[in-house]
Amino acid sequence: MLRSMYAGISGMKNFQTKLDVIGNNIANVSTVGFKKGQVTFQEMMSQTASGAQGSTGARGGVNSSQIGLGAQLGTINNIHTQGFRQTTNNPLDLSIQGDGMFEVVLVETPNGAGNTFVPINFDAAGGGNTAQVEDRFYTRAGNFYLDDRGFIVNSEGMYLVGFEYVDGNPVDSNAPGVLRIPLDAQSFNISTNGTVNYIDANGENQVAGQIGLANFANPTGLTKEGNNLYRESQNSGGVERVLPEESTSSQIISNSLEMSNVDLAEEFTEMISAQRGFQANSRIITTSDEILQELVNLKR
Structure with a gap:
């Protein structure tokens, strides 16, 4: 009993x-x-x-109890799994259709950085025009904003990671950085492949960069850190940074948010x-x- x-x-x-x-x-x-x-x-x-017994010539086997x-x-x-998409009509509200996560980082950006793209060095301390990484996380929550310098950040002030875009092509998916929209830009929009376009003060179309996605071999192995953030763990596998156009199953949808599943x-x-x-x-x-x-x- x-x-x-x-x-x-x-x-x-x-x-x-x-x-x-x-x-x-x-x-x-x-x-x-x-x-x-x-x-x-x-x-x-x-x-x-009682343990199991094998069969003998006189009788059959007996199962264990x-x-x-x-x-x-x-x-x-x-x-x-994919959550449902809610339309918000805010160009900085982003949802991911398919696999992948947004990568956000806490970095010490160079003082007075005026470029639309500031490269990040994850392996060493920043120097010169390179941002110094303090911490990094991953999220499916795409409610982003512009800070006082025009950088794209989340509700915790973490910078959205993207890639440089020059002459109509992404430079290198292995060279991430943080994206900035100039404060004098007249308007901006984000396409399904993550390209951030804006109209400059002269009325000409410019590209600030391309938002990237982070993939993991085992996303269920990521560790929850609160505030809709995940951290890489020993069982999640290493991060693989990809461009949305390189992953046929993933798109970034602007003016919408992915809600809970x-x-x-x-x-x-x-x-x-x-x-x-x-x-x-x-x-x-x-x-x-x-x-x-x-x-x-x-x-x-």
Whole structure:
């Protein structure tokens, strides 16, 4: 009976964790770029009452007899499926159709940087006209802004990473940098391949650069850092920076945001399942307790 009680406790803990994840999913149903979590369980160790025996000339084989000792938490995965797109009519609201993530960095940009593209050196401290990297993250949240110098930043003030664009062609997808739209630009727009175009003070069309995307071999292995940001982990694989036009499955859609991929109908169904599972495991404990009480009452 004690084994069943501890098995019931393990089940209750697991379903409580599942309810925590479901609650977080529902709380972020309207969070831009949020990716829902999914909980899986796995069997805990088993106690072997009798081992397996092979067949002999006189009789056949016998299976082992094992008693399970409950369940334990298997994984909590981030599901990186596509969220629905919401139109905002803001040219700096960007959504990704397909794979990839925006790369944003905290950098010390050169003082008085007036160029539309400031290169980043990720491997060494910045010097001269190179920005010095302090930290970097990845996100599907595309709600960007222009800061007081015209750099494209997110709500945390982190710079959006892109690539230089010269004479109608991207320079090098292995040479990232931060993009800047001149303050005297009359207007600007962002195309589906990430190219940032603007009309300068003379009324001529110019290109500030091209927004890049970051791909990972295992995006579910990225570590959540809060504020819609992810960080590279040992199991995510290294970052591969690509241009949207190089990835036929990815496009950058301006004037729109990718919303959460949480499905409320699915979450409520999972909530009911977790609630009933919690109740069933609590019933195991009360039933085991009643049987123990009967055993105690045998001694009058």
